[in-house]
Amino acid sequence: xxxxxxxxxxxxxxxxxxxxxxxxxxxxxxxxxxxxxxxxxxxxxxxxxxxxxxxxxxxxxxxxxxxxxxxxxxxxxxxxxxxxxxxxxxxxxxxxxxxxxxxxxxxxxxxxxxxxxxxxxxxxxxxxxxxxxxxxxxxxxxxxxxxxxxxxxxxxxxxxxxxxxxxxxxxxxxxxxxxxxxxxxxxxxxxxxxxxxxxxxxxxxxxxxxxxxxxxxxxxxxxxxxxxxxxxxxx
Amino acid sequence: xxxxxxxxxxxxxxxxxxxxxxxxxxxxxxxxxxxxxxxxxxxxxxxxxxxxxxxxxxxxxxxxxxxxxxxxxxxxxxxxxxxxxxxxxxxxxxxxxxxxxxxxxxxxxxxxxxxxxxxxxxxxxxxxxxxxxxxxxxxxxxxxxxxxxxxxxxxxxxxxxxxxxxxxxxxxxxxxxxxxxxxxxxxxxxxxxxxxxxxxxxxxxxxxxxxxxxxxxxxxxxxxxxxxxxxxxxxxxxxxxxxxxxxxxxxxxxxxxxxxxxxxxxxxxxxxx
Numbered sequence: 001x002x003x004x005x006x007x008x009x010x011x012x013x014x015x016x017x018x019x020x021x022x023x024x025x026x027x028x029x030x031x032x033x034x035x036x037x038x039x040x041x042x043x044x045x046x047x048x049x050x051x052x053x054x055x056x057x058x059x060x061x062x063x064x065x066x067x068x069x070x071x072x073x074x075x076x077x078x079x080x081x082x083x084x085x086x087x088x089x090x091x092x093x094x095x096x097x098x099x100x101x102x103x104x105x106x107x108x109x110x111x112x113x114x115x116x117x118x119x120x121x122x123x124x125x126x127x128x129x130x131x132x133x134x135x136x137x138x139x140x141x142x143x144x145x146x147x148x149x150x151x152x153x154x155x156x157x158x159x160x161x162x163x164x165x166x167x168x169x170x171x172x173x174x175x176x177x178x179x180x181x182x183x184x185x186x187x188x189x190x191x192x193x194x195x196x197x198x199x200x201x202x203x204x205x206x207x208x209x210x211x212x213x214x215x216x217x218x219x220x221x222x223x224x225x226x227x228x229x230x231x232x233x234x235x
Numbered sequence: 236x237x238x239x240x241x242x243x244x245x246x247x248x249x250x251x252x253x254x255x256x257x258x259x260x261x262x263x264x265x266x267x268x269x270x271x272x273x274x275x276x277x278x279x280x281x282x283x284x285x286x287x288x289x290x291x292x293x294x295x296x297x298x299x300x301x302x303x304x305x306x307x308x309x310x311x312x313x314x315x316x317x318x319x320x321x322x323x324x325x326x327x328x329x330x331x332x333x334x335x336x337x338x339x340x341x342x343x344x345x346x347x348x349x350x351x352x353x354x355x356x357x358x359x360x361x362x363x364x365x366x367x368x369x370x371x372x373x374x375x376x377x378x379x380x381x382x383x384x385x386x387x388x389x390x391x392x393x394x395x396x397x398x399x400x401x402x403x404x405x406x407x408x409x410x411x412x413x414x415x416x417x418x419x420x421x422x423x424x425x426x427x428x429x430x431x432x433x434x435x436x437x438x439x440x441x442x443x444x445x446x447x448x449x450x451x452x453x454x455x456x457x458x459x460x461x462x463x464x465x466x467x468x469x470x471x472x473x474x475x476x477x478x479x480x481x482x483x484x485x486x487x488x489x490x491x492x493x494x495x496x497x498x499x500x501x502x503x504x505x506x507x508x
Contacts (some may be wrong), residue, residue: 065344090340099335 001039011123021129022122022162025078027149028131032077034198035064036162036170037135038191039110043184043214044137046075046146047191049164049199050209065211069094070159071139072107073219077164078132078151086130092116107138111147111155119153127196133163139213166198173197184214205231274442276404277307277318278432279375281397285382285453286375289429290318291404291437292462293444300444303469306461308450312337312348314457315376316450320402321369321389329370333357339355350376350383353395362391369399377452382445404436404443411435422451430464437466461507 010021035048048064064080065072066087072094076083093113097105114134121127134149148163149155160178162170173194182190188210196203205224213219222230274295279288294302297329309317315337333356336350354374355502361368372387386399398416400408411432414505420428429449448462450457 088343091339095335097337099331 005058010128011125013073017150019122022152023130025092025131026133029078029133029151030165030167032132032164032207033076033078034162034164034166034170034195035135036156036160036174036191036194037146037148038136038160038174038178038182038187038189039137039144039158040182040184042144043139043182043187043212044144044146044210045184045191045209045210046073046135046137047195047210048075049195050207059206059213063209063221065209066114067211067219067221068110068136069104069138069219071104071213071217071219072110073138073213073221074134074136075209075211076132076134082130082132083134083184084203086114086117086132087136089117095118104140106140106142107136107145107147110138111136111149115153115155118149118151122152135161135163135180136196137211137219139215139217139219162194169198171195182225184212188212189231192230196234203231204228210228239373245257261350270482273315274404274438274440275307275402276318276400276440276443277320277373277375278401278405278429278436279318279398279406279431280412280420280425281375281382281384281506282420282422284422285377285429286430287422287425288316288318288375288450288452289433290448290450291433291443292446293442294323295442298441303445304462306448308448308459310334311374312376314347314378314452315350315353315374316452316454316457316459317352317353317375318341318401320371320373325368325370326372329360329368333360347378349378349380350374350385354385354387356413357430358391358393359385359388361389366390372400373399375450375452377454381474382452400432400436400441401483402436404433404440407435407439408432426451427462429451433466434466 010019014020033048033049033051037046039045046065050059050062050064051060052059065073065075068087068090074087090110090113094105094110097109118130119193122129129151131151133151136147136149138145146158147159147160148161149157160174162174177190191210195208205227208227210222210227212222262274274293275291277290279286288308289427290307292304292307293300294305303325307318309319309327311317311330311334317330319330333353336356337353340352341348353376357372359375361370366389369389371389374387375384384396386394386396386401397418398412400412412428415428426449430447437445445467446462447466449460449463451460
C-alpha cells in the first residue's frame with residue numbers, strides 16, 4: 001500500500017489525509033464480537049455476543065456490559081482491556097462532575113469526555129489509539145439516548161446501531177425492523193433477533209449479554225434467566 | 236528619568252496589602268471574624284441489629300447560632316453514615332470527598348462498601364493534613380462483616396467502640412451512655428438512649444441545641460430520621476402584629492416644594508464612526 005510508509009507513526013498524516021493507525025484501530029474493532037444498541041421510545045437496550053474462547057472459562061466472571069453511572073451503561077466491540085481502562089476513566093470523570101456540580105452527569109457530557117480521552121491518545125507521542133468502539137446507552141432529562149464513540153474520538157447519536165464482525169448484516173436488519181415508537185420490550189426482542197442473525201451456534205442466556213435502561217433511569221444488566229425468558233418469547 | 240512609582244497590577248498569588256492593617260486592628264482589640272464551627276453533640280451506639288447515629292442540629296460561629304437546623308449526619312454509602320463535629324466546612328468537604336471515592340470503589344469492585352474502607356480513607360486524609368482539617372467524626376455502618384462504630388479525631392487517630400460521643404457536648408452525652416448502655420439493646424431502647432444522650436448535650440452544652448437527628452442502620456436497610464425530636468420548638472410571633480396604644484400627635488405641617496432644575500441639552504454631535 002502506498003500509505004505503508006506512514007502507517008507506523010500515529011501522529012503523522014498519510015498523503016491521502018488519513019491517520020492510518022486509526023484505520024487499523026477500526027479494523028481491530030471490526031474483527032471484534034458483534035454488539036448493538038437500540039433506542040426505544042421509553043428506554044435503550046444494548047447487547048453483545050459473549051463468545052468465550054473455551055468451555056472451561058467461567059462465564060460468570062466475564063461481564064462485557066458495564067455501568068458508568070446509575071443511569072448510563074456501555075458496551076464495546078474490540079479489545080477488552082482497552083475497554084476496561086476507558087470505563088475506569090469515564091467513571092472517575094462522571095464522579096468528578098457530580099462532585100463539582102452536584103448533579104448526575106448528562107449522557108452527552110459523559111460521551112464528550114470519553115471521546116476527548118480517546119482523541120488524546122491519537123495525538124500524543126508513544127501511545128496507540130484505543131482498539132474499541134463504544135455504545136453508550138443512557139437515560140437523563142433529555143430522555144433515552146444512544147451514542148457510538150469511535151477510536152478516533154468521534155461520536156454519533158444513533159437510533160439503532162451495530163458494531164463488530166457482523167456489522168453490515170446487523171445494520172440492514174435493524175434498518176428494516178426499527179420503528180420510532182418501539183417500546184423497550186420490543187427493542188429487546190429486536191436486539192435478540194439481530195444477534196441471532198449472525199450467531200454461530202446455539203444462542204442462549206449464557207453466551208449473550210443484554211443491558212437495559214428504562215424510564216426508571218436505572219441501568220441494569222439482565223440475568224441469564226431473564227435472557228432465557230426473552231429468548232423463549234422470541235421463538 | 237522620573238522616580239515616580241507606577242501602580243502595577245498585582246501579578247497574582249497572595250496579596251499582603253491588608254496584613255499591616257489587620258495587625259494594627261488586632262492591636263487595637265478588634266477581633267477577626269471567626270469561622271463557623273459546629274459546637275455539637277454527636278453520638279453513636281451499636282444495638283442488636285446494627286448501628287444508631289445521633290446528632291444535634293445547632294451550628295455556631297463564635298457565640299452566635301448561625302444555623303438552627305443544620306444536618307450533621309452525612310451520607311457516605313448506602314450502608315454507612317458519618318456524623319461530623321468541628322469546622323463545618325471541613326466535615327462536609329471531607330465526607331463528600333470520601334463519599335465520592337467510595338462510590339468509585341463500589342463500581343470497580345462490584346461490592347458493598349465496608350466501614351473500615353471509609354475509616355481508612357478518612358484517617359489517611361486527616362493524618363496527611365496533620366490536624367489542620369478540623370473534623371472530628373463518628374462513623375457507623377453495617378457491612379458484610381457486621382455492624383461497626385468508629386470515632387476519628389482531627390489528627391487522624393481512630394477508636395473502635397460499642398458506643399461513642401464527640402463534640403463539645405460529648406461529656407454530657409457520655410455520662411448518659413456510661414450509665415445506661417448495655418449490649419444487645421433493642422431498636423426502641425437504642426433510639427431512646429440516643430435521644431436522651433443528645434438531649435443531655437442540647438440542654439447542658441451551649442454549643443449544642445435545637446433538634447435531634449437520628450440515623451438507624453441495619454443489615455440491608457437504613458432509616459434517616461431528620462428532626463426525630465424537636466424539644467426546642469420555636470413558637471412564632473402572633474400574626475396579628477403589634478398595636479401601639481398611643482397615636483403620634485401632628486404638631487406642625489410645612490411643605491417646601493423643591494425648585495425644578497431642568498438642563499436642556501442641545502442635540503449633540505452624532506457619535507463618530
